[in-house]
Amino acid sequence: MKLTSMIPLAISSGLTQALLFGVVNGCIYILLATGLNLIFGVMKLVNFAHGELLMVGAFVAYQATTIAGLNPYFSILVSMASVALIGIALEKFAFRRVRGTEKLNEIFISLGLIYVFENLATLLWVENYSIQIPSPLVGLSIPLGDVQLSYDRILSIVIVIIILVGLVLLTKKTKIGLAMRATSQKSDAAMLMGININKVYTFTFAVGAALAGAAGALYGIILNFNPTIGALPTIKAFAIIILGGLGSIPGAVIGGLLYGIAENVTGYLSNGTWQNAVAFALLIVVLVIRPTGLFGEKGE
Amino acid sequence: MNKRLVAVVAIVIIVVAAFVALWQLNVFAPAQTIKIGVVAGMQTVEGQDIDRAAQLAIDEINAAGGVWVESLGKNLTIEKVLVDTVDDAAGSTAGPVTRAITDQSVDLLIGGATTAGTLNGQIPAIQNRVPYIITGASFNLVTRRGSLPEDNALYIDDAEGMSYMFHYCTTIADYSTTVAHFLADDVKTVLDDTYHFDASRKLRLAILYRDDGYGRGVRDVTASIIADDNLPIEVVANVSYATDATTYQSPLISVKESSPDAVYVAGFTADTAEVIKEGINDVGLNSLYIAVEICEDPQFYALLGETGSFQILESKIATQWQGDTWYLEKVGTYVENYMAKFDGKVPGMLGADTYDAVYIAKSAIENAGTLDKEAVKNALEDTDMPQSLIIMENERITFSTGTNYHEILPKTFIEQLIWNEGELQPYVVYPKTMPGIEGNFRQQTFFPPMEYEPGSP
Numbered sequence: 001m002k003l004t005s006m007i008p009l010a011i012s013s014g015l016t017q018a019l020l021f022g023v024v025n026g027c028i029y030i031l032l033a034t035g036l037n038l039i040f041g042v043m044k045l046v047n048f049a050h051g052e053l054l055m056v057g058a059f060v061a062y063q064a065t066t067i068a069g070l071n072p073y074f075s076i077l078v079s080m081a082s083v084a085l086i087g088i089a090l091e092k093f094a095f096r097r098v099r100g101t102e103k104l105n106e107i108f109i110s111l112g113l114i115y116v117f118e119n120l121a122t123l124l125w126v127e128n129y130s131i132q133i134p135s136p137l138v139g140l141s142i143p144l145g146d147v148q149l150s151y152d153r154i155l156s157i158v159i160v161i162i163i164l165v166g167l168v169l170l171t172k173k174t175k176i177g178l179a180m181r182a183t184s185q186k187s188d189a190a191m192l193m194g195i196n197i198n199k200v201y202t203f204t205f206a207v208g209a210a211l212a213g214a215a216g217a218l219y220g221i222i223l224n225f226n227p228t229i230g231a232l233p234t235i236k237a238f239a240i241i242i243l244g245g246l247g248s249i250p251g252a253v254i255g256g257l258l259y260g261i262a263e264n265v266t267g268y269l270s271n272g273t274w275q276n277a278v279a280f281a282l283l284i285v286v287l288v289i290r291p292t293g294l295f296g297e298k299g300e
Numbered sequence: 301m302n303k304r305l306v307a308v309v310a311i312v313i314i315v316v317a318a319f320v321a322l323w324q325l326n327v328f329a330p331a332q333t334i335k336i337g338v339v340a341g342m343q344t345v346e347g348q349d350i351d352r353a354a355q356l357a358i359d360e361i362n363a364a365g366g367v368w369v370e371s372l373g374k375n376l377t378i379e380k381v382l383v384d385t386v387d388d389a390a391g392s393t394a395g396p397v398t399r400a401i402t403d404q405s406v407d408l409l410i411g412g413a414t415t416a417g418t419l420n421g422q423i424p425a426i427q428n429r430v431p432y433i434i435t436g437a438s439f440n441l442v443t444r445r446g447s448l449p450e451d452n453a454l455y456i457d458d459a460e461g462m463s464y465m466f467h468y469c470t471t472i473a474d475y476s477t478t479v480a481h482f483l484a485d486d487v488k489t490v491l492d493d494t495y496h497f498d499a500s501r502k503l504r505l506a507i508l509y510r511d512d513g514y515g516r517g518v519r520d521v522t523a524s525i526i527a528d529d530n531l532p533i534e535v536v537a538n539v540s541y542a543t544d545a546t547t548y549q550s551p552l553i554s555v556k557e558s559s560p561d562a563v564y565v566a567g568f569t570a571d572t573a574e575v576i577k578e579g580i581n582d583v584g585l586n587s588l589y590i591a592v593e594i595c596e597d598p599q600f601y602a603l604l605g606e607t608g609s610f611q612i613l614e615s616k617i618a619t620q621w622q623g624d625t626w627y628l629e630k631v632g633t634y635v636e637n638y639m640a641k642f643d644g645k646v647p648g649m650l651g652a653d654t655y656d657a658v659y660i661a662k663s664a665i666e667n668a669g670t671l672d673k674e675a676v677k678n679a680l681e682d683t684d685m686p687q688s689l690i691i692m693e694n695e696r697i698t699f700s701t702g703t704n705y706h707e708i709l710p711k712t713f714i715e716q717l718i719w720n721e722g723e724l725q726p727y728v729v730y731p732k733t734m735p736g737i738e739g740n741f742r743q744q745t746f747f748p749p750m751e752y753e754p755g756s757p
Contacts, residue, residue: 014554014556014557017549017553018549018550021550021582025549122342122343130345130569130570130603131602132603138607141581146556146584147582147583148584149582150581150582153582223546223547223574224570224573224574226343226570227343228343228387229546232546264547264550265550267542267545267551268553268554275550276544
């Protein structure tokens, strides 16, 4: 029997289908987690409002699509740019002011930002509280055995891959990327080597925010959203970066896929009741066995 | 000097005396109003609808002269006190309701959307003996908590306090009965004819529900109705999903494996729309999906889009009625006034309940002749008004007593959504007739969706 003819059979099993959707759904979380990983890895900054940037990204993309008439996939770029600018403002006028002080100050700022963003979004978009970015590809899908993969979901996977490749190139092949890596390993030494830490931090936060913006735009194309969607993705993103290892992009990818699979397979086997619990239990197990995460590096 | 001093003192005394006299006459006090607390989660589309509908009713009543209060010998206007429960979740309601009662001294409460939120939000109203016309919360527990076992966490040992609760909303039993009979009477017949099933074959029903009190209530009540009414339906799957879920492929895969003829979705607007879209577009579960009446909201139609064509929506008010004339003139007037007042927004289901509830409150206060809460409560119990926006079994609005405590007798119906001219349009497919509506209420017969696949025999 040819391998290709076995694929429909394999995908016909409910468990395999749950695995497939776990991979697909994990992609957006990978993007969000990578951005968070970048910020945490370079700046050692805990930003609990990272998921709110995803939410803002979704709404910006929605506005760009419905008001400016942009194709939703082009609106991803608008989203990334807008949320990057917001990220720059947050870093400069909020987090930088408390850098070097108690860690709690950073945490409280990020917690406060959650409410600011959520309430602002509610105020601005109260008339359309639960919405979805209209996609020209809605209803179109590719059959894979007994399930279908929508064009939107396929495109989201492709876009995530492109963005991640771009990020790897940025961090490995550019000066600023080198500076970011140096700062993430030893910020004092990086400063002594002439690296402008402030610029690196601002750039890092902007890139991390842009990734959240892209995740938000993709989220809004695939799923309906509202101003309160930011909280759960933040928690999942933290779980993913801890699972995959701080500072590791491959770790965020693998962690995101593992998390998505665990979540979906558990949802399939336990009717959704234990979904979140098992996914976090997986995190605990990995940390017990390997405290730095799957691909974690020891840093500062 | 002495004369001047005496004159100044005299003037001061006169001014103070005049001020005190005017104060005693309540000249400076704000005019008395009837304060109605509107319980609405303003972060939800349902809550916004409740708020708008209440405002419409209040403005109409005030424009017509207000509410006659015999004991005061005058008409009073209604003042809306928004009790914003944010997302109407269980943890969000008790605080705002308490503040409305203690700080703003509301005379009466109207609203409440979710079961979980209302069960918590009603507690301060029960404790403070404030009449509360609950216009949402399909779980009938909101008026029957005293009948629970004492060890049940929701049990309330305060019969008098519970007597202040009134449920102007269809219950899970009301609409699940309609759904179950529609499946048994119409859907099974069509499927048997179309796919040449044996008449003895039971219709295969999967229930996909939110993992909360409401969803579990739908699951349990539907099973009871099927058993009690001896309907030819077999529940082949009961699958839950987490209330904070954003994707539903996994539970849908479980549902698909049970090979159902129909999927009864017990969810709210956003999650039901997502379930149906993922079921059809991702999981390939080309079944007949039934959404419950809370989805009778323009945002549900917008979120569902063309994917929702030929799917089913159980409802109690057709705010997007497709026809040359409205099935009830009052409904047409309400929709037109609502759209005119709120920039073309189409009203939803919960708003309709709330609109009626404001008029019920007006009637009760006028019948009581006072704002005394106990008297208003007693007057609410004696409510007997012509039906308004919601069709009633006996064409009258009355609240029951006894074991069906303070509930109404609503009639619900089934709509099939058809994608036409770039929008989803609802058409009534069941039942054929309705009380108080001349001729046929049904607009077309039910037929399965284009890509429909029945369950395996």
